[in-house]
Amino acid sequence: MSRIVVLGAGVAGHTAASFLRAWLGPQDSVVVVSPKPTYNWIPSNIWVGVGLMQPADVTFPLAPVYERHGIEFTQARAVELHPEGDVADGTPYVVVESTRHGHEGEREALRYDFLLNATGPKLNFGATPGLGPDAGHSLSVCTESHAHETAGHLDGLVEAMHRGDRKRFLVGTGHGACTCQGAAFEYIVNLEFELRQRGVRDKADIWWLSNEYELGDFGMGGMHLSHGGYVTPSKIFTESLFAERGLHWVRRAHVRQVEAGRAHYETLEGEQRTIDFDFAMLLPPFSGVGLQAFDRQGGDITPRLFQPNGFMKVDAQYGAKPYEEWAASDWPCTYQSPAYGNLFAAGIAFAPPHAISRPYQSPNGAPIAPAPPRTGMPSATIGKAVARSIVDMLGGAPAPTQRASMAEMGAACVASAGASLLGGTAASMTVFPIVPDYERYPEYGRDMRLTFGEIGLAGHWIKVVLHHLFLHKARLRPGWRLIPE
Numbered sequence: 001m002s003r004i005v006v007l008g009a010g011v012a013g014h015t016a017a018s019f020l021r022a023w024l025g026p027q028d029s030v031v032v033v034s035p036k037p038t039y040n041w042i043p044s045n046i047w048v049g050v051g052l053m054q055p056a057d058v059t060f061p062l063a064p065v066y067e068r069h070g071i072e073f074t075q076a077r078a079v080e081l082h083p084e085g086d087v088a089d090g091t092p093y094v095v096v097e098s099t100r101h102g103h104e105g106e107r108e109a110l111r112y113d114f115l116l117n118a119t120g121p122k123l124n125f126g127a128t129p130g131l132g133p134d135a136g137h138s139l140s141v142c143t144e145s146h147a148h149e150t151a152g153h154l155d156g157l158v159e160a161m162h163r164g165d166r167k168r169f170l171v172g173t174g175h176g177a178c179t180c181q182g183a184a185f186e187y188i189v190n191l192e193f194e195l196r197q198r199g200v201r202d203k204a205d206i207w208w209l210s211n212e213y214e215l216g217d218f219g220m221g222g223m224h225l226s227h228g229g230y231v232t233p234s235k236i237f238t239e240s241l242f243a244e245r246g247l248h249w250v251r252r253a254h255v256r257q258v259e260a261g262r263a264h265y266e267t268l269e270g271e272q273r274t275i276d277f278d279f280a281m282l283l284p285p286f287s288g289v290g291l292q293a294f295d296r297q298g299g300d301i302t303p304r305l306f307q308p309n310g311f312m313k314v315d316a317q318y319g320a321k322p323y324e325e326w327a328a329s330d331w332p333c334t335y336q337s338p339a340y341g342n343l344f345a346a347g348i349a350f351a352p353p354h355a356i357s358r359p360y361q362s363p364n365g366a367p368i369a370p371a372p373p374r375t376g377m378p379s380a381t382i383g384k385a386v387a388r389s390i391v392d393m394l395g396g397a398p399a400p401t402q403r404a405s406m407a408e409m410g411a412a413c414v415a416s417a418g419a420s421l422l423g424g425t426a427a428s429m430t431v432f433p434i435v436p437d438y439e440r441y442p443e444y445g446r447d448m449r450l451t452f453g454e455i456g457l458a459g460h461w462i463k464v465v466l467h468h469l470f471l472h473k474a475r476l477r478p479g480w481r482l483i484p485e
Contacts, residue, residue, distance in 0.1 A: 001027045002394050005094060005112040007078045009034035009062055011042075011376045012347025012383035013118030015485065018476055019387040021071050024394070030070075031110060035077040035099045037061055039474055040144050043376060044467050046186045048147035049281070050194045051154060052419050055144035060475060069476050075100045076108070077289070078119060081305065083340045084296035092342065114390045117312050117345040118383060121286035124175075130258035131174040131284060137260045138174060138280040141187055150281055154191070157279055161200035167278040170263060172209035174282030176254030179219045179371035181212055184283050185238070186415050191281075192245045193418030193425075201246075207275065208242065208249040209265065209282070211368050213360065215239050215251060219370035221357045223431050224444045225453040231444075237453070241417070241427075250275070254366040255282065270363035286348060286371065288312070304339055311351035313338065318351070323358050328407035328437035330354065334400035335386050341399075344386045347379035356435055376470075377411045378404075378434060380485035407435035410450055414463045417455060426459030 002024070006017045009032050020030045038059040047053040066073040076096035083092045091111045098106040123142050125132030133139050133146055139153060140146040157167050171188040173181060188208055195201045208215075216222050216234030223234045242249055252268040263282070264274050288310020293302045306312050314337060317330040330353040337343035345351075352372045359369030382404045389400035410432030417425040430452055436445025444451075473483040 001029075002113040003029045003031065003111060004114045004116070004390060005031045005033065005110050006116045006118060007033050007094065008118035008120050008347070008349065009036070009039055010118060010120045010347060010379070012120075012349070012379040013116065014039060014383075014474060015380040016116055016118060016346060016383035016387040017071055018069070018480070019384050020390065021069055022481065023387065023391045026070070028394070029072060031072040031074060031112075032062070032066060033074045033076055033078055033094070033096050033110070034062065035075065037063065037075050039065075041467065041471050041474065042142075045141045045144055045147040046183065046190055046416055047419055048144055049141040049150040049154075049187060050190050050419075051151040052194070055148050058144050058471075060471070065476055074108070074110070078291055079107075081115075081291055081293040081343075082109075082296075083115075083293065083305075083343055086296055086298070090296065092340075112342075113394070114342045115344070116383075116386055116390070117291070117343070117349045118347050119289045119291070119349045121348045122289045122310065123284045124287045125284045127177075127285050128175045128255050128258060131255070131282060137258045138263075138282045140283065141183065141281065142283065153279060154194075158195070158198050158200055161203040164203070166203050166205070168205045168207065168276060170207050170209055170275060170277040170280040170282070172282055173211045174255045174258065175285040176211045176266075176367040177285045177369055177371055178211055178283055179286055179373050180283050181210060181218050181370060182373060182375070182413065182415060184208075184210070184281070185218070186417070187281055188247060189241065189245060189417040190419065192247060193420070197420065206245075206247050207277075208247055208251075209253055209255065209263065209275065210249070210251050211253060211370055212251050213357065213368075215242065215249060217357050217370055219355075219357055219373045220431070220434060221436055221445070223429075223446065223451060224448065225429065225451065226448045227452055227454050231448060237427075241455070252360070252368055254362065254368050256366070258282065266362050266364065266366045268360055268362055268368050288349065305337060305343075307351040309351070312345040312349055314345050314350045316351070316353040318353050326354050328405075328433070328435050328439065331405050331407045331435050333403040333405040333408075334389060335382060335404070336389075336400050344390070346382045346386050348374045350374075350382075372435075374406075375411065375413070377413075377485060378406055378409060381409060384485060405435075407433050407437055409433060414459055414466060416460065416463050419460065422457070424460035425455055425457060426463045427453060427455040428459040428462060429453035
């Protein structure tokens with residue numbers, strides 16, 4: 001009889017828990033710990049953020065789903081790891097703090113045989129003064145509630161534009177070390193499309209502000225897309241789309257501060273600039289959630305398990321070396337902690353060995369370096385692979401049995417560029433591998449037979465189908481295991 005604890009119920013954690021329950025016997029326990037009572041299909045938050053969906057369209061309660069499938073659910077946040085147990089009992093455990101109404105702050109120790117850290121990111125709005133919807137002056141689509149608030153602000157501006165006011169919209173990244181440029185890209189093109197649909201596009205100035213060295217970098221060093229016998233850099237693809245939509249852009253920027261109606265940023269050359277806005281949707285940088293780790297005697301071993309940014313160390317090569325020496329082989333394959341064999345991380349919770357894009361720094365020391373994306377498809381694939389390894393190790397395997405390196409897997413992405421049954425568009429792209437491997441593919445770092453993209457109405461239809469398909473899968477409804485990650 002074994003007990004597996006999964007921290008987090010996002011894409012990686014929920015996928016792992018679902019397969020663990022399906023593959024393990026009834027005598028084994030699967031426990032999911034999540035601070036939120038709901039699952040959020042985050043890719044569709046973009047449509048919530050422009051008012052085309054409500055939060056209820058992209059979320060559902062976790063407890064009934066888990067109860068139906070025999071998964072234990074604890075609504076709490078993990079705060080401490082004790083991978084060696086304590087002086088009284090050597091069984092490892094994790095300390096969690098309840099977030100249930102009326103029980104906030106109550107702590108509980110959950111013993112485990114295996115633990116998967118899939119806590120996802122902390123939305124680090126505090127890295128930039130004035131950033132964020134709660135204590136700052138900008139908006140977000142990182143959660144369904146943030147996106148809903150953003151849609152409300154959009155509605156108010158559209159009313160003013162119908163009265164004749166001109167408004168400036170600013171979309172992008174709110175710090176030089178941000179990831180998720182793809183989400184901001186989806187939002188800006190959906191925003192532009194929605195303003196056209198509402199008849200006020202002529203009253204809008206729309207600006208893109210990003211830490212990317214070139215447009216279309218997306219935190220993965222850009223890509224070259226094969227289509228119609230031609231190979232097009234993602235820089236040209238994105239610039240062409242922005243020019244077609246009448247969007248302005250600023251790149252190679254680190255946002256230093258956000259004030260009411262004004263963003264202050266620094267360029268790669270060290271110039272200090274400002275841009276005024278009426279509406280700013282700026283994504284925050286990510287960090288780990290802040291788990292602390294202790295040995296059996298209570299000594300702090302957090303630096304042994306986690307990088308300084310809070311993400312958990314796994315089987316990657318973390319030694320510092322020049323960009324020119326970075327290699328695909330640096331990336332993790334099994335996501336097992338090198339310190340404890342029964343401890344894994346998946347999704348955004350694992351620490352990448354380095355960025356994928358070349359990092360830059362301004363003369364004043366400001367970081368202008370997109371962080372690596374760990375989007376839905378790779379996160380789910382990693383979660384499933386870790387689940388299989390845990391099951392096999394419980395069955396006697398001496399080490400993880402499954403590999404899921406981002407340098408060995410591809411990913412497909414359908415990026416919405418405007419939602420309409422007859423007039424919508426989406427950019428459909430595949431890339432292989434996610435982390436470029438210039439030893440295997442010297443010219444572009446990727447296999448051009450498997451890296452391609454196009455934009456059109458069919459992509460939008462696929463995006464809509466995927467929204468319903470993946471929510472069906474996440475709800476563990478009949479046939480869910482047949483739907484690919």
